[in-house]
Amino acid sequence: MSQIFKSPAAYVQGRGVADEIGTHAASLGEHALLLADEVVLGLVEDRVLASLEDAGMDASSVEFQGESSEAEVDRITEVVRDRGADVVIGAGGGKALDTAKAVRENLDGGAMVSMPTVASTDAPTSALSVIYSEHGEFEEYWFYNEHPDLVLVDTDIVADAPxxxxxxxxxxxxxxxxxxxxxxxxxxxxxxxxxxxxxxxxxxxxxxxxxxxxxxxxxxxxxxxxxxxxxxxxxxxxxxxxxxxxxxxxxxxxxxxxxxxxxxxxxxxxxxxxxxxxxxxxxxxxxxxxxxxxxxxxxxxxxxxxxxxxxxxxxxxxxxxxxxxxxxxxxxxxxxxxxxxxxxxxxxxxxxxxxxxxxxxxxx
Known part of the structure; x- marks a missing residue:
């Protein structure tokens, strides 16, 4: 068997880089959808959507319900299709990002951006999702051919998290x-x-x-x-x-x-x-x-x-x-x-x- 090394296309880290997401994501598509839970939306939604719109993209958001389950992936996929989004941005912890990766996989093409707001796992860079039951029990890994197109980590946000x-x-x-x-x-x-x-x-x-x-x-x-x-x-x-x-x-x-x-x-x-x-x-x-x-x-x-x-x-x-x-x-x-x-x-x-x-x- 061959040796294989894979990675995301781009990695950006630093203080305040959440305000630069539009600059880095504009080449990926025309309509971005931000997926995050209620707490994370309160932290980053206004900044992220403003940066995306300043870069000429249409932008909207959807609230993540907290579990990277097959049912949640299906629900978010329908939202993305209804809105015609071609860039999915997952913001928050590993489960939100894994859900965003799974949603991108369900679409015909499109890009995916990982924006972790906590440095709690190594999920942001990977081409897989950990899928749990709706009650939080591990079920399986889902593997993908495509890695995130962009991983963006704002260390001001990371340091402010618990x-x-x-x-x-x-x-x-x-x-x-x-x-x-x-x-x-x-x-x-x-x-x-x-x-x-x-x-x-x-x-x-x-x-x-x-x-x-x-x-x-x-x-x-x-x-x-x-x-x-x-x-x-x-x-x-x-x-x-x-x-x-x-x-x-x-x-x-x-x-x-x-x-x-x-x-x-x-x-x-x-x-x-x-x-x-x-x-x-x-x-x-x-x-x-x-x-x-x-x-x-x-x-x-x-x-x-x-x-x-x-x-x-x-x-x-x-x-x-x-x-x-x-x-x-x-x-x-x-x-x-x-x-x-x-x-x-x-x-x-x-x-x-x-x-x-x-x-x-x-x-x-």
């Missing part, structure tokens, strides 16, 4: 390296349908190094709604480096365990990245990393406010039956956990999840 989302993005980005490295070592397949390139592998490593070097300072700055060079570095790592690293580098156990955790309703209040962090620690246990390595990772996670125990994501004293549900889902034949360079079985995952709690208790 710090929890910024931390969540760091967790998602940290996982990128461990999963890409596992895929590379196993000669597994990446997310874009090929073998990992060296570029994808090294970008995943750069993502990890950037987050370890700048993560603490960036979180401290965002706590004060400040934009510093560390915030810019971590925003790029959370969004661009992690996005390129996971797609072209590959996913492995951490995200499969996240998907398993979503099967338990108790975890639904935890963010994507928070559940992924538990998945990362579980992956490190599965890989047999030494105590010092895992404890260092847990200590760093705790320092920046990330969950390190199952109770931190809503699972207080889980039963073996609950852990078996997670483990069985994580080891589904279609899951990326099979990119680990060794066979992984549900009992191994269940026992590794138990070990996560023991490690968290020890590292205090």
């Amino acid at each position: 710090t929890r989302f910024f931390r969540s993005g760091i967790a998602d980005g940290l996982a990128t390296w461990f999963e890409a490295d596992a895929t590379y070592r196993s000669d597994g397949d990446n997310v874009v349908g090929g073998k990992p390139t060296r570029a994808g592998h090294r970008l995943a490593r750069l993502c990890y190094e950037t987050l370890r070097e700048h993560g603490r300072s960036a979180v401290d700055a965002v706590e004060r709604d400040a934009v510093t060079e560390s915030v810019e570095a971590v925003t790029e790592a959370n969004t661009l480096l992690s996005g390129l690293g996971f797609e072209s580098g590959g996913l492995a156990a951490a995200h499969s365990i996240h998907n398993g955790l979503t099967q338990l309703e108790a975890t639904h209040d935890a963010t994507h990245g928070e559940k992924v962090n538990i998945g990362t620690i579980t992956q490190l246990v599965l890989e047999g990393r030494d105590d010092a390595f895992i404890e260092d990772y847990v200590e760093f996670s705790r320092e920046i406010g990330l969950p390190v125990a199952l109770s931190d994501i809503g699972l207080e004293d889980p039963t073996d039956e609950q852990l078996d549900v997670v483990a069985e889902a994580a080891c589904d034949p279609e899951e990326t956990i099979h990119n680990q360079p060794f066979e992984v079985t549900p009992p191994m995952v269940r026992d590794a999840l138990k070990a996560v709690d023991e490690i968290a208790e020890r590292v205090r």
Whole structure:
């Protein structure tokens, strides 16, 4: 199989760039539709529509209902068709952006713009959507041939968002390296349908190094709604480096365990990245990393406010039956956990999840 690397067509990041979206999007089409939830519309709608109209585009908006479900994709698709829009702009978190990508896929042509208002996941750059049930349970990935035509990240907006989302993005980005490295070592397949390139592998490593070097300072700055060079570095790592690293580098156990955790309703209040962090620690246990390595990772996670125990994501004293549900889902034949360079079985995952709690208790 060939090595494959793919990416969005353009990436723009900086303070105040929301006001420049028209300049960057005008060449993509004539009528843009902004998709965002009520809160995000209140933050960016006036600025974005004004910039698009100043650039000569027709522009309108539609409110996203909050879940990237098949039903919501179908609803928004009909709105886009009714209005004749040829550019779909998804603004907000990963679910809004994933919905916008799915809507673009349903259209005959057209462009898609990712405008994350939080640096909480690596969804903005990817050519896939994570589809959930209307109740928030993971269902499947939808893969596309086309990447976003533009990713635009306004770091003023990112820094003003709740710090929890910024931390969540760091967790998602940290996982990128461990999963890409596992895929590379196993000669597994990446997310874009090929073998990992060296570029994808090294970008995943750069993502990890950037987050370890700048993560603490960036979180401290965002706590004060400040934009510093560390915030810019971590925003790029959370969004661009992690996005390129996971797609072209590959996913492995951490995200499969996240998907398993979503099967338990108790975890639904935890963010994507928070559940992924538990998945990362579980992956490190599965890989047999030494105590010092895992404890260092847990200590760093705790320092920046990330969950390190199952109770931190809503699972207080889980039963073996609950852990078996997670483990069985994580080891589904279609899951990326099979990119680990060794066979992984549900009992191994269940026992590794138990070990996560023991490690968290020890590292205090």
